[in-house]
Amino acid sequence: MKKMLTLVLVSVLGGAITLGTYKTFLEKDNVQIATNTTQDNPVFLPTNYKTTTTALAAAEGINFTNAADKTVHAVVHVKNVALNTAQPTLQDLFYGRVPQKRQLGTGSGVIISPDGYIITNNHVIEDSQQLSVTLNDNRTLTAKIIGSDPKTDIALLKVESDEQLPYTTFGDSDTAKIGEWVLAVGNPFNLTSTVTAGIISAKSRDLSGQSTQSFIQTDAAVNPGNSGGALVNTAGELIGINTAITSQTGSYIGYSFAVPSNIAKKVVQDIMEFGNVQNGILGVIGGSLNSTYAEKLGVGETEGFYVDDVEEDTGAAEAGIKSGDIIKMIDNIKIKKFSDLRGFLDTKRPNDVVNVTLLRDGQTKEVAVTLLKNNTYILPVIGVIKNAKPEDLKKYKTKNGVKITKVNGTYGQYLQREGIEAGNIITAINNVKVNTIEDVDQILKNRDTYQPLSIELINSKGEKNRYGLR
Structure with missing residues (x-):
């Protein structure tokens, strides 16, 4: 009986100690954690509530519905089936075959005329074997490429329809202002007819570092699939073609870029009128x-x-x-x-x-x-060349050729030691006579990537020499 009372007493005492320990330490820790999340002395951030209220009221007064309704029906889903090189198997390697696979790429486009002209990005339709567009009413039409300009990343497509199509009108991107509200309309991640809003963050942005671009920067959400879609102002006017984002993940993180509408419109008009871009x-x-x-x-x-x-x-x-x-x-x-x-x-x-x-x-x-x-052209290794004038050809006693106007700074001393300098006339490249820089451009485009250049040149002494360059 005494042993039993002792066990009961020990159990009660142990329970009391356990409960006391819990109350003293564990519950105290939990309270401390909660206390730490609500500090008594928060960091002070100055806030002008009047300005914030006014800004919000102004934002609430802007109606995006008309601009969205004008644009969403004119933006199409572009689907591009391209043939790309696939991973070769052992059999392919044995028989010397180059395997190809069909790959589907998607993007967006904007209808700019009721008869079916569509503007998009060049990279959306590049290497296409089969091209189609899906309208906002779910109709799918076959599209053909009218022309493209890789430099500005703009392409022009055409679809045939029995009825007039909804279209958007060009606005003046030069008058667009930083801070102005804009909408981005496109098909990100195959989600058709998506509208996002933001403001113009900057203008004349160059992402290349070579001053070859002049984008409109916006914080309207743009993701893969938005390329070629519309950037419009609150009046529903097209002020840009969404083209690029900068992101370490490949998805939107706050920066997106559009080709200004004035550039896009000029490229499209040139393609329609001349078949190429006139600079x-x-x-x-x-x-x-x-x-x-x-x-x-x-x-x-x-x-x-x-x-x-x-x-x-x-x-x-x-x-x-x-x-x-x-x-x-x-x-x-x-x-x-x-x-x-x-x-x-x-x-x-x-x-x-x-x-x-x-x-x-x-x-x-x-x-x-x-x-x-433009009558100048950058010839690899050599430098800048241009069309030769009759007096240049007469001076060097030749009937054809293009003139070197500036030698490459990197190889300047080496070229001069070899007798190549500004003023010399290049008469042939890879054994093909040249008369204009267009001839030079065509020769370089048709050659294999690793094929060396063979240049026939007349120097200032009237000597005709041939050089092999890589």
């Missing part, structure tokens, strides 16, 4: 100004395009633009950096006349410049 050049060589560059040059401007050199036989040379001039504006479009100038020129054709506002010795000057067709 007008100003004829200046230089770069964007910034604090470092301005200090180095000894100029007081940190914005604009600084002219290092002017190409001969160009509109800029004829208009009297000189080295050291700073281009600040063209046709009332401000030029703050190279991509501003690039974006403007991409909307112009040869023989267009533009008014250039520039600074020279601190004085503002305005000149009219006639844009000309």
Whole structure:
């Protein structure tokens, strides 16, 4: 009996100790955790509630439904069946076969006319063997490629329909402003007719680092499948063709980019009228100004395009633009950096006349410049070449050829040691006579990637030499 009472007493005492320990330590820890999540002294963030309320009220007053309704019916789902090289099997390797597989790619496009012309990205339809578009009413139509321009990543398609199609109209991307509301309409991840909203974050963005692009940047959500879709303003006007995103994951993280509508429209019109894109050049060589560059040059401007050199036989040379001039504006479009100038020129054709506002010795000057067709070409290893004038050919006693205007800076000393310098005439490439830079371009496009270049050249001494280049 005593043993039993002792066991009961020990059990009660053990339970009391256990409960006391739980109350003292475990419950205290839980309370401490909860306390830590609600600090008594939070970090203070200054907030203007009046401004926030006003901004929200302004946002609530904007109606996107009309713009979305105008656009969603004009945006199509583009499906591209392409043949790509597949992983070879042992049998393929044994028989020397190159296996191919059909691969489906998807994107978006925008109907720009009631008779079925559609604008999209070049990368959406590249290498296509079979192309179709699905309209917002679920009809699927076969599409054909009218033309494309890899440089601007714009392509023009055409579909046939028994009835007029809904379409969107071009807006003026030059007048679009940073902070303006926009809608992105497309087919991300095969989700058809998707509309997202955002603002214009920046203009004249260059992602290449070579000042060859001039995108509109927006924070409207754009994902794979949106390429070729519409970027429209609140009036439903097309101000851009959604083209690219920057992301480490491949999906949207807040930055997307569109080809401005003024560039896209010009490319489409050129394809319709000429079958290719007509580019007008100003004829200046230089770069964007910034604090470092301005200090180095000894100029007081940190914005604009600084002219290092002017190409001969160009509109800029004829208009009297000189080295050291700073281009600040063209046709009332401000030029703050190279991509501003690039974006403007991409909307112009040869023989267009533009008014250039520039600074020279601190004085503002305005000149009219006639844009000309680009007659220069970058020949690998050698440098810049252009169409030779009759007097150039006469001087070198030849009836055909193109002229070297600038040797490659990387190989300059080596080329000069070999007798290759500016002014020389190239008469043939890979044993094919050349008369124009178009001939050179065609030869290079048709050659195999690893095929060496054979160049026939007349130097300043009148000697004809042949060079093999890789």
